[in-house]
Amino acid sequence: MVHPKIIPLVLAGGSGTRLWPLSRDAMPKQFLPLVGDYSTYQQALQRVGDRELFVEPIVMTSHDFRFFARRQADELGMSATIVLEPLRRDSGPAIAAGAAVARLRDPDAIVLTVAADHVIADTDLFFAACRTALAAAARGHIVTFGIRPSSPKTSYGYIRPGEVLDVDGARAVAAFVEKPDAATAERYVADGYLWNSGNFMFRAETLLRELERFEPDMAQAAQAAAATANTDLGFVRLDADAFRMSPQKSIDYAVMERSDLVAVVEGTFRWSDIGSWDAILDVVDRDASGNALRGPVTAIDSNDCIIHTDGRLIAAVGIDDLVVVSTADAVLIVPRRRAEEVKHLVTLLKEQRRTEATDHHRCHRPWGYYESVDAGQRFQVKRIVVLPGERLSLQKHMHRAEHWVVVHGTAEVTCGESIRIIHENESVYIPIGAVHRLGNPGKIPLELIEVQTGSYLGEDDITRLDDVYQRS
Numbered sequence: 001m002v003h004p005k006i007i008p009l010v011l012a013g014g015s016g017t018r019l020w021p022l023s024r025d026a027m028p029k030q031f032l033p034l035v036g037d038y039s040t041y042q043q044a045l046q047r048v049g050d051r052e053l054f055v056e057p058i059v060m061t062s063h064d065f066r067f068f069a070r071r072q073a074d075e076l077g078m079s080a081t082i083v084l085e086p087l088r089r090d091s092g093p094a095i096a097a098g099a100a101v102a103r104l105r106d107p108d109a110i111v112l113t114v115a116a117d118h119v120i121a122d123t124d125l126f127f128a129a130c131r132t133a134l135a136a137a138a139r140g141h142i143v144t145f146g147i148r149p150s151s152p153k154t155s156y157g158y159i160r161p162g163e164v165l166d167v168d169g170a171r172a173v174a175a176f177v178e179k180p181d182a183a184t185a186e187r188y189v190a191d192g193y194l195w196n197s198g199n200f201m202f203r204a205e206t207l208l209r210e211l212e213r214f215e216p217d218m219a220q221a222a223q224a225a226a227a228t229a230n231t232d233l234g235f236v237r238l239d240a241d242a243f244r245m246s247p248q249k250s251i252d253y254a255v256m257e258r259s260d261l262v263a264v265v266e267g268t269f270r271w272s273d274i275g276s277w278d279a280i281l282d283v284v285d286r287d288a289s290g291n292a293l294r295g296p297v298t299a300i301d302s303n304d305c306i307i308h309t310d311g312r313l314i315a316a317v318g319i320d321d322l323v324v325v326s327t328a329d330a331v332l333i334v335p336r337r338r339a340e341e342v343k344h345l346v347t348l349l350k351e352q353r354r355t356e357a358t359d360h361h362r363c364h365r366p367w368g369y370y371e372s373v374d375a376g377q378r379f380q381v382k383r384i385v386v387l388p389g390e391r392l393s394l395q396k397h398m399h400r401a402e403h404w405v406v407v408h409g410t411a412e413v414t415c416g417e418s419i420r421i422i423h424e425n426e427s428v429y430i431p432i433g434a435v436h437r438l439g440n441p442g443k444i445p446l447e448l449i450e451v452q453t454g455s456y457l458g459e460d461d462i463t464r465l466d467d468v469y470q471r472s
Contacts, residue, residue, distance in 0.1 A: 006134060006201070007109050008048035008057035009098040012041050012069055012116035013085055017346040018276040018339070021330035022308065025358040030116035031068045034274060035284055041116040042072050048114065049078060053127065058083060058101055059116075060094050066235050067366035067469070071387075081105075083229070086240035092254040093246040095200075096211055096222035097238055103204040104226060110137050112201045115273065119283040122269035129267040132169040133201040139167060141263040142202040142210065144256060146194030147271045150282065152185035155275055155340065157196040157252075159264050160188075170263045176256065194264065197271055200251070210261065215254045221246035233470060277323040277332075278339035280306050295326075306336065328361035328371070366469045367392055368445070380457045384438075386411075386446040391439030393467035400454030400461060402430040404438070409446035412439040435465060 016029035023029035030041040038046070048054040059082045061069045066084055073080045083101055085094060095113055102109040112130065120126050133143040146159045162174035176196060180188060211219035224242035231237070256262055272282040281304075284292045291299055295309035299316040307314055309326040316324065323339055325332040334342060349357035362371040367390035373381040386392070386409075394414065404411070404427060411422040414437040415430055421441075422428050430436045432454060440446035464471065 004106070004108060004110055004138075005051075005055045006048075006053060006112045006130065007102045007105065007204075008054050009095065009102065009111050009113045010041070010044050010048070010057050010059045010080070010116050011091065011094060011098075011113060012044075012059055012061040013065065013088065013094065014115075014117065016117060016274070018343045019274065020342055020346045021325060021327045021332055021356065022310075024356075024360055027068070027360055027364055028065075028117075029274065031065065031072060034280070035119050038076075039072055040119055040274070041069070042076055043119065044114050044116045045073055045076055045078050045080065047120060047123065047126065048112070049076075050127070053130065054112070056080060058098055060085060060098050062088070063237075068364065070234070081236060082234075083236045084232075084238060086225075086238055086243045089243070089246050089248045091198075091251045092211075092215065092218055092249040093222055093243065095251045096208065096218055096246070096254075097226050097243065099202075099204040099207050100223045100226035101229070101236065103208065107205070109204040110134060110201065111204050111207070112199070114199050117274060118197070118199070119272050119274055120269055121271075121283060125269035126267065129265050129269065130201070132167065133265045136165065136167040136170040136263050136265065137201045137203055137206075140203065140206055140261060141165070141167070141170065142207060142255065142259060142261050143170065143200060143263050143265055144173065145197045145199045145201075145267045146264045147197050147267050147269075149189045149193070149195050150270075152182065152189045153195065154179055154182055154185050155279070156273075158185075158188050158193040159196050160191075160193050161264055161266075165263055167263075170265050173256075173262045173264050176252065194266060195271070196252075197267065198252075198273065200256070206261065207255065210255050210259045214258050215247065215249065218246045218249065218254060276339040276342065277306055277325065277334070278336045304336070330356045365392075366390070366471075368440075370450075373449070375457075378453060378455065378457075380452040382450045382452070384448050384450050386438060386440040386448075388440055388443050388445065391468065392437055393462075393464040393469070393471065394435060394437045395462050395464050396433055396435045397454070397461050398433065398463070399456035400452045401432045402436075403451040403453075404428050404430070405449045405451075407447050407449060409440060409444050410442040411446055411448060412441045413437070414439075437466075 016023040019029045031039045057080045059080045102111050136143050158177045160175040162172035225238040228239040229236050272279045290304040292306045296313045297307045302316045302319045304321050306323045312326050321336045323334045368386045370382045370384045406422050413420050413428050
């Protein structure tokens with residue numbers, strides 16, 4: 001039987017507080033290069049880039065992350081339909097809406113859902129599992145990928161496989177079980193249970209029909225939101241009024257644990273949801289002492305540690321089983337066995353109103369990014385990078401003046417009625433209240449130093465008069 005190609009549905013709207021301080025609300029883990037040179041989102045796109053098996057993916061993300069999703073796809077030379085969720089409603093409504101969008105593209109669509117923050121090694125084994133799942137999905141099964149355990153993990157849910165089905169390599173699901181304690185996890189592994197990866201394949205029509213059986217409000221809301229979606233700057237924006245009518249529920253509770261159509265295909269590839277820093281060890285290469293090191297790190301007589309730095313040298317002597325993570329504005333030190341507790345630490349930091357809990361030192365924007373270099377009572381110095389072809393909003397400030405010095409690239413500067421081209425080692429002054437705009441007309445990133453002076457230097461002192469990104 002010749003099967004249709006698979007429509008990948010990449011779920012890229014979540015956050016990962018357990019991977020703080022690298023992952024934060026403003027830039028979550030799926031858009032960061034945690035393992036390798038590409039972000040896990042980009043790795044997910046590459047994984048479904050084989051056009052003999054997959055077609056152009058659908059990416060589900062949020063309004064805040066839409067430009068990251070598009071830019072990182074562009075960096076790979078890949079196109080994707082990027083669908084924006086108006087608000088978070090857990091995986092059930094997100095997958096339902098994605099399935100509805102896929103069905104509008106192709107009434108017979110077969111959909112593979114993949115999480116943008118998971119790491120999967122062994123691509124050939126992943127493809128083999130997808131082909132088995134494709135055959136099962138074509139026969140009307142809703143397939144979940146179960147991963148052969150490498151150890152008795154207590155941080156994953158498990159699947160108990162049941163009877164063999166009519167597709168070679170697929171079995172019924174006898175039971176889904178929650179995260180176990182250590183002794184139970186050991187028994188599960190001995191008895192042939194599989195890790196529940198949370199990745200699925202199904203006919204869009206089949207999933208939506210099952211949702212209509214078990215969660216009719218969710219099915220109706222998702223289909224209405226997709227049917228009345230609009231296009232905004234090339235993004236597909238789901239109808240907010242329709243989408244918010246959906247109950248908030250995971251796809252596991254909505255369908256997978258209730259449907260008699262669910263099957264499991266075993267994946268023998270290496271997989272991790274990178275739910276905590278400790279999980280990094282499952283998918284990265286270690287040194288001779290069992291350490292996973294990233295960045296400038298020198299370790300002596302240290303074993304089974306995760307040490308990650310964004311640039312500052314970390315030198316370690318005589319430490320074991322620790323997680324050490326250094327960024328520009330925060331350092332995390334935690335025993336590996338307590339890595340899951342980082343989530344509670346972030347909650348405490350938020351209660352203390354620490355901006356480091358949610359925002360990075362480098363603040364990303366649709367046009368590029370900026371980072372603070374120095375600040376005082378009436379001044380602030382920033383480093384600003386504008387990507388080629390991008391430009392900031394036309395704006396003015398009521399309380400500060402700005403002085404820009406170009407150090408790399410070429411700037412197009414609007415100030416009042418004047419439009420000037422500013423080159424390296426040249427500068428321009430923006431008076432208080434002047435209407436201005438900064439753009440990069442060149443082919444390389446524009447880098448400049450901005451010196452702000454004035455009585456108030458907050459980011460909310462911006463009146464936008466025109467913005468290509470349609471920010472309010």
